[in-house]
Amino acid sequence: MSNQWFGLKKWAVVLIALTVIVAMSACGNGNTEGSGGTASSAPETTASNDAGNTAATNSDGGKEEQEKITLTFFTNNSDRNTGQGKVEQILIDQYMKEHPNITIKVETLSPDPQFQDKIKVYNASTSLPDIISAWGNVNYLGPLVANNALAELNRGELENLGFIPAALDSFSVDGKLYGFPRNSDFFVIYYNKKIFADNGLQVPKTEAELLDIFQKLKAKNIVPIAMDGQDAWVSGIWFDTMVQRAAGTWEVSHKAMDRSGSFKNEDTIMAARHMQQWIDAGAYGLGFLNQDYGTARNVFGQGKAAMYMMGEWEMGMASDENFPEEVRNNIGAFPFPSIEGGKGTTGDLTAWFGGGYAVSAYSKHKAEAIDFLKWMFRPDGWAKQVWVNGVTFPAQKYDQFMTGNETNVQKDLTQIFSNAKSYSGTVNQDKFTPDTQTTYYNSIQKLEGKQMTPEQFVEIIDQAAEQSANN
Amino acid sequence: METSRVKPVVPVDARYAAATLAKRRAGRALFVCFMAVLVVADLFPLIWLFDFSLLKSGDFFASGILKWPDPPMWKNYADAFAKAHIMLLFANSLLVSGVSIVIIILASVFMGYAFTRMEWKWRKPLFALIMVGMIIPIYSTLLPNFIIFNQVHLLNTYWSLILPYAAFSIPISMFIVTGFMETIPRALEEAAVLDGLTIPGIIFRIILPVLRPAIATMAVISFLNCWNEFIMAVTYISEDSLRTLPFAVVYFMGQYTSNYGAQFAVLAMITIPSILIYLLFTDQITRGITAGAVKG
Numbered sequence: 032m033s034n035q036w037f038g039l040k041k042w043a044v045v046l047i048a049l050t051v052i053v054a055m056s057a058c059g060n061g062n063t064e065g066s067g068g069t070a071s072s073a074p075e076t077t078a079s080n081d082a083g084n085t086a087a088t089n090s091d092g093g094k095e096e097q098e099k100i101t102l103t104f105f106t107n108n109s110d111r112n113t114g115q116g117k118v119e120q121i122l123i124d125q126y127m128k129e130h131p132n133i134t135i136k137v138e139t140l141s142p143d144p145q146f147q148d149k150i151k152v153y154n155a156s157t158s159l160p161d162i163i164s165a166w167g168n169v170n171y172l173g174p175l176v177a178n179n180a181l182a183e184l185n186r187g188e189l190e191n192l193g194f195i196p197a198a199l200d201s202f203s204v205d206g207k208l209y210g211f212p213r214n215s216d217f218f219v220i221y222y223n224k225k226i227f228a229d230n231g232l233q234v235p236k237t238e239a240e241l242l243d244i245f246q247k248l249k250a251k252n253i254v255p256i257a258m259d260g261q262d263a264w265v266s267g268i269w270f271d272t273m274v275q276r277a278a279g280t281w282e283v284s285h286k287a288m289d290r291s292g293s294f295k296n297e298d299t300i301m302a303a304r305h306m307q308q309w310i311d312a313g314a315y316g317l318g319f320l321n322q323d324y325g326t327a328r329n330v331f332g333q334g335k336a337a338m339y340m341m342g343e344w345e346m347g348m349a350s351d352e353n354f355p356e357e358v359r360n361n362i363g364a365f366p367f368p369s370i371e372g373g374k375g376t377t378g379d380l381t382a383w384f385g386g387g388y389a390v391s392a393y394s395k396h397k398a399e400a401i402d403f404l405k406w407m408f409r410p411d412g413w414a415k416q417v418w419v420n421g422v423t424f425p426a427q428k429y430d431q432f433m434t435g436n437e438t439n440v441q442k443d444l445t446q447i448f449s450n451a452k453s454y455s456g457t458v459n460q461d462k463f464t465p466d467t468q469t470t471y472y473n474s475i476q477k478l479e480g481k482q483m484t485p486e487q488f489v490e491i492i493d494q495a496a497e498q499s500a501n502n
Numbered sequence: 503m504e505t506s507r508v509k510p511v512v513p514v515d516a517r518y519a520a521a522t523l524a525k526r527r528a529g530r531a532l533f534v535c536f537m538a539v540l541v542v543a544d545l546f547p548l549i550w551l552f553d554f555s556l557l558k559s560g561d562f563f564a565s566g567i568l569k570w571p572d573p574p575m576w577k578n579y580a581d582a583f584a585k586a587h588i589m590l591l592f593a594n595s596l597l598v599s600g601v602s603i604v605i606i607i608l609a610s611v612f613m614g615y616a617f618t619r620m621e622w623k624w625r626k627p628l629f630a631l632i633m634v635g636m637i638i639p640i641y642s643t644l645l646p647n648f649i650i651f652n653q654v655h656l657l658n659t660y661w662s663l664i665l666p667y668a669a670f671s672i673p674i675s676m677f678i679v680t681g682f683m684e685t686i687p688r689a690l691e692e693a694a695v696l697d698g699l700t701i702p703g704i705i706f707r708i709i710l711p712v713l714r715p716a717i718a719t720m721a722v723i724s725f726l727n728c729w730n731e732f733i734m735a736v737t738y739i740s741e742d743s744l745r746t747l748p749f750a751v752v753y754f755m756g757q758y759t760s761n762y763g764a765q766f767a768v769l770a771m772i773t774i775p776s777i778l779i780y781l782l783f784t785d786q787i788t789r790g791i792t793a794g795a796v797k798g
Contacts, residue, residue, distance in 0.1 A: 105740075110756040112585055138740040141755035145736060152737055156649045160740075325562060325760060332560050353560030353763075 097132040100396050102403060103160035105153075107386070109141040114347065115213075115386075115423065118416045122407050133399060147171065154180050159391035161400045165210045167201035167384050168461030170468060175389070176204045182390040182397050184208045193410050198384040198426035201457050210389040211404045212426035213413060214344065217382035217454075218268050219447055221331065221339040221348075221440070224361040226253060232337075234363075236377060238305070238370040245312045248337050255313065257336035259327040260320040260479065263472035267460035269340065270475060272367050272381045273302035279374025281455045287493065288462045290500045294493035303478055303485035305370050310479060320480055334358040343448070344385075344423045349438040364443040366451075380451035383458050384426050424448065464502045467495040551773065555579070555766035562762045578767035586750040586768060587742070595747040598660055599728040602667040606675050606724045607717055609668070614679035615705055619691070629680075635673035644737050651738060662738035663746070667728045675720040682716035683709070718786030725779055729772070747772050 104123065108116030116139070123135045138160060140146045146164065151174075153159045159180055165171065175181050186199060186208045195215065202210035222234070230251060235241040248255045259265045274284050278298035286292025287299070309315075322330070331339035332354035339345070348354065349362050366377045388407075390400045407413055414425035418432045421441060437445070463471050474491045477483040483491075554562070555578055556571035582588055616622075617629050647666060651657045656665075686709070694708050710717075732748040739745055750768040754761035780787075 108756055109752045110754055110761065113761070114756040116756055138742075139752070140736060141752050149737060152645055152648050155645055156652055158652055325762065329560060329562050351560065353558050355560075
């Protein structure tokens with residue numbers, strides 16, 4: 032018996048040793064490549080990078096004096112070959128070329144919910160990368176600021192970068208600035224000029240004209256507006272816009288959110304009722320609540336819908352080779368029409384400041400990270416690149432980059448943006464806490480699906496607003 | 503009355519025979535139709551996947567379910583290879599899945615033997631504890647594991663994937679292997695003991711060969727789990743050079759737009775190994791799963 036047990040031990044030891052050796056040799060690559068930092072005692076994830084970095088210095092040998100620094104850059108733009116991801120990468124590569132002592136390591140993750148989940152994991156384990164993609168809203172900034180995870184920025188130092196002041200405000204919490212805003216976002220209706228011309232339609236200024244267009248298009252079996260109904264945030268922005276069109280001011284929503292007012296009032300109910308009215312008139316076609324972002328975009332891009340309700344960032348469609356040329360050359364945009372009995376006008380623009388970047392408070396190279404962002408957002412940097420490449424509207428002044436070669440849709444959008452008499456600021460859905468935001472989104476979709484009356488709807492979202500204010 | 507009873511006897515028989523034949527034929531035809539529908543239903547997603555992998559991004563969703571690629575965008579595959587470093591990710595996936603499977607099988611076989619053949623004090627509660635592992639949701643482990651891996655410097659290593667992959671697959675593998683071992687007659691081992699084999703000898707010379715179908719089942723199930731796993735890979739790995747294959751899809755997502763064509767090309771390529779493995783081992787899998795069902 033003892034012999035057997037002895038045998039077992041010997042066998043077991045040999046086997047375990049074998050497994051370990053096999054596994055180790057198989058994974059050895061990863062160990063040296065990924066986390067040469069096992070020897071380092073610092074708890075941050077950046078430890079591994081630093082370790083890799085000192086190695087690089089040794090082998091490099093060239094520039095001795097300057098300290099080698101690695102910055103980690105965690106972005107929600109995974110595609111580095113188009114759009115904002117491409118612009119990011121161009122600027123990062125250029126910066127590294129001009130600053131040989133600085134290496135910027137990019138980590139990407141999409142889509143946004145996944146990105147934000149990982150931010151939560153990083154935050155909870157106090158290991159945020161040096162620079163992260165950020166959004167200027169309570170939902171995202173709130174928990175990070177509460178956890179002291181973000182480095183405060185000096186607003187004065189950003190003065191000559193040409194930021195729109197409201198954009199910086201949206202990245203501030205209690206008067207302290209936490210981020211560099213990257214885009215000005217605003218909500219418009221794109222339209223296919225050819226479909227409009229073929230059917231003798233004019234750009235609508237009022238709701239009555241728009242409803243009339245719905246009827247004419249429906250008769251021709253053309254979907255009037257391509258709509259991403261599945262992601263409720265689009266409908267949320269639409270709701271913000273409609274409340275303004277009813278009340279004639281953005282204050283109703285803002286006050287309802289900070290609880291100096293309420294959602295339970297005539298203007299909000301009117302907005303909700305008109306939303307249902309549009310849907311009843313067949314604005315989005317059947318089953319739009321099951322259409323996601325890509326579907327809505329493709330329906331419009333293939334010329335199967337006459338209009339498309341979306342933010343200015345879709346101006347890139349005009350140069351997207353995936354769509355037929357006939358559609359690409361005929362894309363225009365117009366502002367939201369006024370509604371019957373409402374006080375708002377087409378000159379009031381639902382505009383807010385979308386993405387941006389923030390710097391981790393735990394970063395060992397805070398100053399360098401901020402220096403890089405300042406460089407990135409110098410007027411000749413981000414603002415020029417995104418405008419000239421037709422990617423998006425920067426959150427900075429960009430008039431000086433007008434070339435005259437802009438696409439028609441870029442020109443339309445510029446006109447809408449610069450002619451606007453008022454801007455909404457942060458969209459309301461972003462002021463809800465993560466929990467109440469879910470309630471808000473669900474209710475809005477129930478309203479759209481006619482499972483809720485306008486009165487029930489305002490009742491429930493008012494409760495949600497109350498809850499998020501108490502949080 | 504009587505005549506009516508007698509008369510039809512012969513014709514009815516003939517008619518009956520004809521009727522049953524017709525019925526059988528109809529039944530067979532129905533069966534064939536039914537199976538054909540099943541086959542189509544099973545194959546359709548694959549056809550759909552390969553069809554979509556050849557479309558332009560702009561062609562997606564708006565028109566019918568299937569769209570003839572005109573012209574076929576082989577560029578999607580080229581893009582997938584060039585921009586998502588498919589070969590590197592493929593090698594990473596292969597390595598991580600491979601090592602995980604070896605660990606899973608070794609652990610399950612040894613533990614399975616100890617739980618079914620050996621008598622010891624905490625046998626039953628411990629077995630129950632391992633089985634509880636089957637109901638633990640992956641999401642609840644992400645943050646604790648991240649923090650632990652961070653502290654022991656396992657983040658951004660293959661181990662940060664291999665360890666949890668193995669841990670999550672071991673319960674189900676144990677379930678299969680213990681079920682299978684129950685069906686192995688003890689007489690086999692008794693004879694082996696009489697012939698002078700030690701316990702490891704029994705495991706390697708007797709149990710392992712008999713367990714082959716169960717091992718194949720475990721290997722395939724673990725392979726599919728590890729091969730397709732995404733959320734842990736995303737959480738524990740931030741280094742591009744260590745990412746696994748499912749991540750390739752993400753490289754074609756911008757903030758608002760996605761390169762659907764390339765994404766589908768990536769998905770098609772990820773699927774091929776899974777299909778191959780499944781086709782190769784489908785016999786063993788069914789044997790392994792049903793083996794425990796009827797006790798010998």
